[in-house]
Amino acid sequence: MEQEQQQPDSLFNLNFDQAIRAHLSEAAKWGKFLAIFGFIICVLIALAGLYMAANYSEITSAGRRYSMYENSSAFDGLGTMMAVIYIILAAIYFFPCLFLLRFSNKMKTALQTDDQAMLTGSFQNLKVMFRFVGILTIIIIAFYLLAFIAGGIASM
Numbered sequence: 001m002e003q004e005q006q007q008p009d010s011l012f013n014l015n016f017d018q019a020i021r022a023h024l025s026e027a028a029k030w031g032k033f034l035a036i037f038g039f040i041i042c043v044l045i046a047l048a049g050l051y052m053a054a055n056y057s058e059i060t061s062a063g064r065r066y067s068m069y070e071n072s073s074a075f076d077g078l079g080t081m082m083a084v085i086y087i088i089l090a091a092i093y094f095f096p097c098l099f100l101l102r103f104s105n106k107m108k109t110a111l112q113t114d115d116q117a118m119l120t121g122s123f124q125n126l127k128v129m130f131r132f133v134g135i136l137t138i139i140i141i142a143f144y145l146l147a148f149i150a151g152g153i154a155s156m
Contacts, residue, residue, distance in 0.1 A: 045086055
C-alpha cells in the first residue's frame with residue numbers, strides 16, 4: 001500500500017515519472033523550435049510566391065530574348081498561377097506548424113501546472129498534426145503514382 005502512494009502520477013496504469021516529464025519537456029521545446037522555424041518558412045514561401053507574381057514578366061523577359069518564343073503570350077498568366085501555388089503550399093505547411101506549436105505550448109503548461117486537461121489537449125494537437133501530415137503524405141504518394149501511370153501511358 002505504501003508503495004502505491006509513493007508512485008508518481010499514473011497515466012493509464014503507466015508511471016508518469018520525472019524522466020518522462022523531462023522527455024516531454026524536451027519534446028515540447030524542440031516542437032516549439034520546429035514550429036516557429038516552420039512559420040518562418042511559410043512566410044518565405046508566400047513571399048516567394050508574391051515575388052513570382054510581381055516579377056514574373058521581368059524574369060521571363062530575359063530568357064525570351066534568347067528564345068524562339070520571344071513574342072509568345074502563352075506564359076503570361078504563369079506568374080499568377082505560380083504565386084497561387086506557392087501561397088497554397090505555404091497555407092498547407094502552416095497547419096502542421098500550428099498544431100505542433102499548440103502541442104508544445106500546452107505540454108509546457110501541463111507539465112508546469114500538472115493540468116490533465118492541458119496534457120490531453122497537448123496530445124490531441126500532436127495527434128491532429130500527425131494525422132494531417134499522414135493524410136498529406138498519402139495524397140502526395142497518390143499524385144506521384146498517377147503521374148507515374150500517366151507517364152507510362154504517354155510513353156507508349
